[in-house]
C-alpha cells in the first residue's frame with residue numbers, strides 16, 4: 001500500500017468547509033439530519049444506517065461509494081421517498097421528505113422500462129403521470145425533446161428488447177429528465193454496461209448536468225467514475241450501523257476532460273486515498 005498523504009481537499013463529516021461556514025444559518029438544499037434506518041427482522045431490528053448527517057447544496061453532483069450491503073440504496077431511498085428514516089429526517093428545501101414526488105426522479109441499474117411499451121411510450125407515460133392536464137401535443141414535445149437529449153430520436157418506436165443496454169439506460173435517463181426533477185437519483189446506473197458504453201454515458205450525463213444543474217445523487221462502485229463526475233465523494237463505512245466515514249472533495253475544474261484529469265497527479269492521490277479507504281481501512285470480508 002503506498003504511503004498515504006491526506007489530500008488537502010479531504011474533509012471529514014465534522015469539518016466545516018468554508019462554504020458551509022458562510023451559509024451556516026441557511027438550511028441546505030438537501031439535508032440528512034441524524035438519519036437512522038432499521039429494518040424489522042425475526043431476530044429484532046437490523047440497523048442498517050445510524051446517525052447519518054449530510055448537507056448537500058443545490059446543483060451539487062454527489063457520488064456515494066461503499067461496500068455491497070452497507071446501505072447506499074437505503075440512504076438514497078429516503079431521498080426518493082420510497083422509504084422513511086426510522087429516526088431523524090431527510091429534508092428537501094426545508095420540507096421533510098415523506099413520500100415519492102416528481103421533484104425527485106430515480107434511474108435504476110436495471111432500467112425499469114416497461115417491456116410492452118416503446119421508448120417513446122415509456123417516457124410519455126411518466127410525463128403524462130406528472131402532467132395529466134397538459135395537452136397531448138405538449139407532452140409529446142417533451143418526450144421528443146428528451147429523446148433527442150440522449151441522442152435516441154431514431155429509437156423512439158423501438159421496444160426495450162430491441163435496444164442495447166446503453167440505449168435502455170439512455171431511455172431511462174430521458175424518462176427521469178422529462179419530469180425536470182430537482183434531484184436526480186442514480187442507483188448504480190452504469191454498473192451493467194461495458195466499459196466503452198459506460199464512458200459514453202458518463203460523458204453524456206455530465207453534459208446534461210452541466211446544462212441543467214439539477215442536484216445529482218449517484219451510487220457507484222467505480223472510483224474512477226466518481227472522480228470524473230462528482231463534486232464530492234461520500235464514502236460509507238461498513239454496515240451494520242453504517243455511517244459516512246469520509247467525504248472527499250473532487251477539485252477538478254469543469255467542464256471536465258477525462259484525459260486531462262487523468263494526467264493530474266491529484267487524480268491518483270485521490271484515487272489511492274479512496275482505494276485505501278475501501279480496501280484497507282474499511283475492507284470487507286466478502287471482497
Ligand SMILES: Nc1ncnc2c1ncn2[C@@H]1O[C@H](COP(=O)(O)OP(=O)(O)OP(=O)(O)O)[C@@H](O)[C@H]1O
Pocket residue numbers: 039040046048066067068069070071072073074075239
Ligand atoms: N426491506 C428490507 N428489509 C430488511 N433488510 C433490508 C431491506 N432492505 C435492505 N435491507 C438490508 O439492508 C442492508 C443494506 O442494503 P442496501 O441495498 O441499502 O445496500 P447497498 O449498499 O445499496 O448494497 P449494494 O451495493 O449491494 O446494492 C443489506 O444488508 C440489506 O439486506
